[in-house]
Amino acid sequence: MSHQLTQLQIQRLRKLPPNYRIIAAPRRYPVVRRPDGQRMLVQPSGRLAAFPLVERVQSYLRVEGG
Numbered sequence: 786m787s788h789q790l791t792q793l794q795i796q797r798l799r800k801l802p803p804n805y806r807i808i809a810a811p812r813r814y815p816v817v818r819r820p821d822g823q824r825m826l827v828q829p830s831g832r833l834a835a836f837p838l839v840e841r842v843q844s845y846l847r848v849e850g851g
């Protein structure tokens with residue numbers, strides 16, 4: 786299933802400075818990287834929001850046979 790960007794997202798992407806890079810577009814939210822390395826989501830309203838970092842963790846529910 787493909788999702789289209791809103792007009793506000795497209796306008797925001799066009800107005801970004803050239804040193805911002807589009808790095809992903811999962812679902813309806815493009816992700817851009819600022820020059821300082823921080824990732825930002827472009828919301829449907831065109832606003833930029835911090836992209837939550839997901840850390841890799843090991844599950845404590847892992848059961849080992851004995």
